Amino acid sequence: MSEKPLSKRQQNILYFTRGYMDEHGRPPTIREIGKAVGINSTSVVNYNLGKLEEKGYLDRDPDVSRGLRLTDKADGFAHSVAQAATNIRNAVERLVKIPLVGDIVAGKPVTTGNDSFGTYDEEDAVELSRAMLSEKPEGLFALRVRGDSMIDAMVNDGDIVIMKPQYEARNGEMVAVWLRNDTTTLKHFYNEGGRVRLQPANPTMDAIYVDPAEVQIQGRVLMVLRQTA
């Protein structure tokens, strides 16, 4: 495969076309391209479009106004700048990034990492569609489960739990609770008068009953996520 370098003009044409399409939702005309790239003659634009088509950066429909569209190959060029805007738009609209702030282990309380607020590594985030969440995504955080101690909650080592900060619970909600005996567990919460029933998600296992003073709710579990690579 021989290298086919693009002239500065051709790069500009790709770049402008991408931007024009993002802005207007339709491809530009030859004259619009010429004006933007600084070409006075439509034939020159036409000539370069032909070259770009040869090289596989775009497809053209003959005799059709605005009959051109960029191919995947052209993405590499135009994206670099214009893609940022697209990403932001997508993120704002439908994608939600939930920070993976730490681990949840049986013998330690949940630490939301408030001290290092906002400083989590970008890589360590869970990306979800807004449509998958019933809650507003503000304030949500994710924790990775460490150890096998949550198996009674049907949660495995390595699973990720999406949590909403919350310090009281309604009956039936699944919450992360910190018990006085120095354990953190995930259980369904039921306030039954003077006592609290903590019901494992695993229906074959029995509930445990504790004094309300013994439980400290650390957040509600919205979702459990397991990737089996």
Next chain:
Amino acid sequence: MSEKPLSKRQQNILYFTRGYMDEHGRPPTIREIGKAVGINSTSVVNYNLGKLEEKGYLDRDPDVSRGLRLTDKADGFAHSVAQAATNIRNAVERLVKIPLVGDIVAGKPVTTGNDSFGTYDEEDAVELSRAMLSEKPEGLFALRVRGDSMIDAMVNDGDIVIMKPQYEARNGEMVAVWLRNDTTTLKHFYNEGGRVRLQPANPTMDAIYVDPAEVQIQGRVLMVLRQTA
């Protein structure tokens, strides 16, 4: 807010426009719309486009060829019918819609519902970010787990499993297998010479060993997803 019913024609125009844009990457001309919707006169199309603009379903740029684009309001209309095209667009971007094609029950083999191909309800889909999947999203499907029979796989009633169609497995992969004794289970797969070891995800439970002829792999489990409303 007074109701503004759209005529059949206007609905068709929206529908066609959406499809045309998805297919060609540019808006249609008045004449193209007319031809597709069965209107011989450009002025009639123009008239209806004006009405649609009044009602807020599209924006027009005067004196610009193909100078129309659909607004968000039009999405509702075009989606219901042109959903397939929308799915393609989503896939191209960052969100992946995985069809929720059915249930997975202990006593029944996995049915991917190939017969009713593409006819799944839009509501019944799982929306994920491409970044959450290591696989290409093509061909993936989702199943809802029914019953408590998968608890040894750490999968609960109501959980959703994202699956990739696959009929053989490498060691360690978690797969949905159909056993000769008329059960479907989710297990880690290990081919150990003459026999197959099926290892539950729950580390406290023991593996089972079966004859390779007894197992029929129905797909690989990429992800398990539990929403705790």
Next chain:
DNA sequence: ATTGACAGCGAACATGTGTTCGTGTTATAC
């Protein structure tokens, strides 16, 4: 010096495409 490929220019051309106008049809209200 000559050739040929490549890039560019501007003008003329053909047609693609939005717009306008006069008219006809149907339905509803008075």
Next chain:
DNA sequence: GTATAACACGAACACATGTTCGCTGTCAAT
């Protein structure tokens, strides 16, 4: 009945837009 509005039609018009062609300049190979 008439009036009015909404919807539809086809033709003509204006100009937006892709295409073609002759010409010039540059540069490397011959």
